[in-house]
Amino acid sequence: MKTLDDLLGEGVSGRRVFVRADLNVPFDKANPGVISDDGRARAVLPTLIALRDAGARVIVASHLGRPKGAPDPKFTLRPVATRLAELLGSSVVFADDTVGPEAKQAVESLQDGQVLLLENLRFNEGETSKDDAVRGAFADELAAFADSYVDDAFGAVHRKHASVYDVPARLPHYAGGLVLKEVEVLRKVSETPEQPYVVVLGGSKVSDKLAVIQALLPKVDKLLVGGGMCFTFLKAQGHEVGKSLLEAEMISVCADLLEQAQGRIVLPVDVVAAAEFSADAAHDVVSVSEIPADRLGLDIGPESTSLFAEAVAGAKTVFWNGPMGVFELAPFAAGTRGVAEAITKIDGFSVVGGGDSAAAVRTLGLDESAFGHISTGGGASLEYLEGKTLPGVAALEK
Numbered sequence: 340m341k342t343l344d345d346l347l348g349e350g351v352s353g354r355r356v357f358v359r360a361d362l363n364v365p366f367d368k369a370n371p372g373v374i375s376d377d378g379r380a381r382a383v384l385p386t387l388i389a390l391r392d393a394g395a396r397v398i399v400a401s402h403l404g405r406p407k408g409a410p411d412p413k414f415t416l417r418p419v420a421t422r423l424a425e426l427l428g429s430s431v432v433f434a435d436d437t438v439g440p441e442a443k444q445a446v447e448s449l450q451d452g453q454v455l456l457l458e459n460l461r462f463n464e465g466e467t468s469k470d471d472a473v474r475g476a477f478a479d480e481l482a483a484f485a486d487s488y489v490d491d492a493f494g495a496v497h498r499k500h501a502s503v504y505d506v507p508a509r510l511p512h513y514a515g516g517l518v519l520k521e522v523e524v525l526r527k528v529s530e531t532p533e534q535p536y537v538v539v540l541g542g543s544k545v546s547d548k549l550a551v552i553q554a555l556l557p558k559v560d561k562l563l564v565g566g567g568m569c570f571t572f573l574k575a576q577g578h579e580v581g582k583s584l585l586e587a588e589m590i591s592v593c594a595d596l597l598e599q600a601q602g603r604i605v606l607p608v609d610v611v612a613a614a615e616f617s618a619d620a621a622h623d624v625v626s627v628s629e630i631p632a633d634r635l636g637l638d639i640g641p642e643s644t645s646l647f648a649e650a651v652a653g654a655k656t657v658f659w660n661g662p663m664g665v666f667e668l669a670p671f672a673a674g675t676r677g678v679a680e681a682i683t684k685i686d687g688f689s690v691v692g693g694g695d696s697a698a699a700v701r702t703l704g705l706d707e708s709a710f711g712h713i714s715t716g717g718g719a720s721l722e723y724l725e726g727k728t729l730p731g732v733a734a735l736e737k
């Protein structure tokens with residue numbers, strides 16, 4: 340696999356370099372447009388700075404959230420361009436479209452050592468399409484912008500998307516430093532995880548992660564499930580979950596997984612049940628067998644937090660992805676804080692993965708250095724640990 344250093348060695352002054360970054364940063368739930376954690380933007384800075392300082396014309400592209408293949412102002416990358424400029428200490432040109440006239444004009448006008456950020460890749464249906472031809476046509480347009488391609492979007496390497504999989508097939512391609520570092524750490528963890536090996540899962544991307552559980556189960560001693568993930572499992576156990584996050588079509592999959600796991604999947608025994616998704620909502624701790632029909636579970640409860648903390652205490656390897664609750668709202672942050680603190684205390688190696696999980700570590704004021712590795716990718720690192728070939732990595736290896 341060729342790397343950014345190889346590209347820099349070849350000389351990039353005056354050359355147009357397309358950098359796929361993962362700038363899918365979290366925004367403040369109470370203040371739209373305000374970035375709550377810029378960790379992912381910081382993580383790609385070394386690559387952008389190296390290219391800028393070597394005189395490249397740097398074209399940065401990313402997705403943000405999950406818009407539906409058409410422009411949606413809720414998911415514009417414009418605030419990220421502003422933040423990126425502050426972090427770089429130099430201007431960032433922002434194009435209001437991705438491959439349209441604005442972007443073309445901006446690429447044309449780009450000067451040596453200048454950085455351009457394109458609008459959200461997912462405003463185009465070609466980015467995420469399952470149809471190779473549709474993705475390919477979009478990739479042709481993106482590839483036409485540049486002479487070479489650098490992937491430093493570790494958080495998206497598990498996506499077979501145009502900018503991750505198809506553009507590198509059309510241009511000389513190189514792995515950025517972030518991708519290299521992440522893959523190196525995860526390779527060690529996946530090849531020789533010291534036992535006991537405990538995986539903690541939460542967050543809201545339920546169906547993505549149910550598939551991963553199946554693959555990880557044979558490799559782990561315990562799999563703790565909290566966050567929005569847990570309610571489909573609780574329902575499969577026969578509990579009513581009120582208005583909590585639920586993937587009804589996955590209930591039977593969860594029932595099968597619980598049976599296969601033979602006690603190795605650990606679920607919450609209590610949750611914080613709220614009247615609505617809001618920091619001011621009435622909320623109580625209830626047993627999982629007593630979740631009221633008009634409430635939704637927004638955090639694991641204190642008994643579950645102790646149970647999870649005990650389960651990680653003896654582990655030699657812990658991988659954690661997905662907050663235990665809606666940590667962004669103060670009344671629902673205790674479960675995430677408690678479990679995260681327990682992970683920092685293990686006598687072993689811990690990895691935290693995921694945009695929101697890494698953000699939780701920082702926004703809850705936890706000691707980042709107490710974790711073995713904080714990964715910018717949740718789904719990406721889970722799929723790597725599962726042993727899957729990641730499309731973005733495969734594309735770089737070709």
Ligand SMILES: Nc1ncnc2c1ncn2[C@@H]1O[C@H](COP(=O)(O)OP(=O)(O)O)[C@@H](O)[C@H]1O
Pocket residue numbers: 541542543544565566567568584636637638660661662663664665666667692693694695696697716717718
């Ligand atoms: N019980 C819950 N109900 C709804 N959303 C939840 C719940 N628990 C956690 N979340 C949300 O999950 C989001 C993170 O999910 P996810 O994207 O899967 O994690 P990561 O980005 O770390 O991979 C957070 O914004 C958090 O508020």
Ligand SMILES: O=C(OP(=O)(O)O)[C@H](O)COP(=O)(O)O
Pocket residue numbers: 361363404405494495498692693694695715716717718719
């Ligand atoms: O946030 C991300 O993944 P993560 O929540 O698993 O860390 C990446 O930016 C990928 O986003 P996606 O899961 O919408 O493809």
